[in-house]
Amino acid sequence: MARAVSNRTKVINTAIAGTLGFVMFFPILWIIILSFKTEEDAIRAPLEVLFSAGWTTENFVTVQERSDYFKHFSNSVIIALGSTLLGLVIAIPAAWSMAFVPSKHTKNVLMWMLSTKMMPPVGVLVPIYLIFRDTGMLDSRIGLTIILMLINLPIIIWMLYTYFREIPGEILEAARMDGASLKKEILYVLAPMAVPGIASTILLNIILAWNEAFWTLNLTAAKAAPLTAFIASYSSPEGLFFAKLSAASIMAIAPILIMGWFSQKQLVRGLTFGAVK
C-alpha cells in the first residue's frame, strides 16, 4: 500500500531539500559563474559579480596558453585510464575464480586484500619515494599509473567479486548441458552478464584515480603532474586570480562530475565493500 502524500507536503519537502542541495552545490556553481567572468569582475562582491555584464570565455584560453593545461589533462586521463585497465586485467581473473570456484581460503584472501587498502599512504611514503627516485620513476606517468593501480586494486577486486557472485552458477550448467564449449560459455553466457558490473567498476575506479591527491602530489613535478597537482600549483599567489583558478578547476572536475552522476549506486557498493547494499 503506497501512502498518499499531499502535494503540499511534497512542495514543502522540495523546498527544504532544494535549499540544502543548493547550499551543497553552491561552491561548484560559483566557480562555474566565476570562470566566465573577467578577473576584475570576479573579485567583486557576490551580487555585483552576478549582475556584472561581462561574460567571457577568455579564461579558458589563458589557462591553456599560460600553463599548458592540456598536458596535465592528458596526464590525468592516461594515469586514470591506465591504472584502471591495468587493474582490471589483474582483477578480473582473480575475482572471477573467487566468485565461481571459491575455496575455503577465499574469504581470508578477500579480507587480506581489503586490509592492504587500510594501510595509510604515509606508512610507505618514504620507501616508495626513495625507490622511485633511484629507479628514475619520480615524475613519470608509468610510476604513478602503477601506484594508483595498486592502491585501488583491492576495491576493483571486491567490486567485481560482489558483481560476479550475483551471476547464478546454474546458468553455466544449463549452457554446458546444451553443449556449449567453454569458449562459447564465456563469450555468450557469462560475458553479457558480467558487463554491467565491470562497467560500474571501471567508472568508480576512474573517479578514484582521477581525484587521488596524495601520491600524485608527492611523486610528480612538472612533467607527469596530473590535474590534482596542477591545480595545487595555484595555491599561492596565483590563487588570487579567481577567474583563472575557476576556469582551471571547472575543466578539472567536469568530466568526473558527469561520471559521478552515473555512478551513485556503485559508489556505495564499491566504497563500503558490500557492507551496505
Place this chain on the structure above:
Amino acid sequence: MISPAVILLFAWMIVPLSLTVYFSFLRYNLLKPGDKPFVGWENYYWFLTDPSFTAAMINTLVLVGGVLVITVIGGILFALLLDRPMFGQGIIRIMVIAPFFVMPTVAALVWKNMFMNPVNGIFGRIATGLGFPPVDFFGQMPLAAITIIVAWQWLPFATLVLLTALQSLDQDQLEASEMDGANWLNRFRYIMLPHLARAITVVILIQTIFLLSVFAEILVTTNGGPGTASTTLTYLVYVSSLLQYDVGMGSAGGVIAVILANIVAIFLMRMIGKNLDA
C-alpha cells in the same frame, strides 16, 4: 588465477612496509650522506617526545572527529529528507552528492580563496556587509576551516550510504507502527535508527580510514600552519621525510600512523567479514 593479484598486493604491502620499519631504526638523513647507523628506538623517542607530535595527534583527532560528527549527523538528516517524496528528487540528490566528485585540491583552493579569504571571499564580504570584522579563517582557526572543507567533501558519501540503507527499510513495518500510533520521533528512534546503526558504523569506520590520510587539503591551504596549528599526523610525516629529508624520523612516524590506522581497520574488517558470511 588469483595469484597475480595476490603476489602484487603482497609485494606492495610487504616490501615498502618492511623498508619503512627498517628505516625507522636508522639514523638516515638524505642531506647527510654517509653511513646510516642503527640507532634502535631513538627515532621513535624523538618523534614521540617532539611537541609537534602531540599537537599533530590532537589535530588529527579534532579533524577526524569534527568531520565525523558533521557528516554523520548531517548525513542522517539529508538521508531522511531525501527519502521523503518530493519533486525533482533526482536533481536535488545530484546537487547534494556533487561535492564528493570534486578533487581535493580544487575543493580546498575554492573554499580558501572564494569563500574564506577575509578580503575577497564571500564569507568575508557578508561579514563586512553586516558590519562585523571579517574572519581570517586560515590565520585564526585553520583546523576548523579545513574541517569544514573536508566535511563538505564527505557529507555526500555519508548521505548516499545512509540513504541506500534507509531505502532498504521495510515500509510495512513503518506503516504498522504508524497505525499503532507511533509518532515520527518514535518511529525514527525505534525503527529507523536501529536499522541505520550498521550503515552508520560503516560510514564512521570507512571515513576514519580515509580521513586519517587527509593531505592535499592541508598542503594547499595552510601547509600545516600557522606553526603546527593544522599539522596532522599524516602531514607531520610528510614534513619530516620529504621536507626535512629525515628518512629515519619520517619512517618512525609512518609506522605509528600504520598502527593507528590498523586499530580502526580491525573493527571495520570484522563488520565487513560478518557480512561476507551472510
